[in-house]
């Protein structure tokens with residue numbers, strides 16, 4: 524080895540010795556009880572309005588489209604991965620004409636269970652609705668909390684037994700804000716949860732379907748169905764949806780749904796089903812013009828959008 528080569532070799536050794544070992548960044552282990560907090564929205568972030576992702580399908584050109592969706596809110600009942608949404612009184616349901624059109628979802632829980640902020644925000648109302656109304660009727664929600672997450676995007680929590688926050692208070696995602704109860708007009712203890720958008724936060728119908736906003740548990744997807752008519756008049760129609768065993772025409776499960784009734788004209792879509800296992804589905808309904816059917820795919824943690832053009 525020449526002098527030069529020896530020097531080079533020595534330098535190489537020295538460099539190798541000094542070079543820092545590839546750093547392994549240990550990821551914090553996700554504890555079973557850890558509550559995943561949504562990223563703080565910033566002034567520059569784009570408000571993920573449903574209009575940004577709903578109805579990108581051209582019903583004349585595409586059967587359906589699969590998009591990421593706006594599933595930005597954590598489960599307000601905490602880290603439980605299951606969204607226990609009451610199926611008999613889903614968003615837009617009138618429970619076969621027996622009740623008021625439902626402008627939120629009912630999450631099944633026990634009296635006194637903690638309610639968590641599903642994302643950071645500002646509490647704009649905390650108390651009873653005997654004087655300040657968020658519905659056409661007084662004492663409808665009982666004790667309630669309303670949080671503004673970004674300008675024009677609110678969540679509302681009704682029938683609470685206890686309220687742990689005050690108007691004007693900032694909350695982080697995962698903060699305990701209240702306890703589940705049955706105050707106001709409630710059948711048993713549960714959490715009534717709403718997502719409100721649009722101009723007037725006190726307007727009962729200024730809501731979006733929470734199933735388009737609540738983070739989807741692992742391994743399930745969601746389906747939004749829009750009946751594209753010139754008038755956008757909301758008429759309750761019965762839908763039937765079949766799921767097939769993968770790669771076959773054998774029926775695996777049947778789902779029944781209704782489209783939104785009158786009063787939900789601000790909602791672009793007409794029906795949403797979430798918590799659906801991925802797979803192949805057939806949507807069908809009949810109206811005065813005949814039978815409408817569509818085959819679609821549902822993917823985990825994605826939103827499948829279907830637009831069915833009505834004559």
Ligand SMILES: [Zn+2]
Nearest residue numbers: 627628629715
């Ligand atoms: Zn409810």
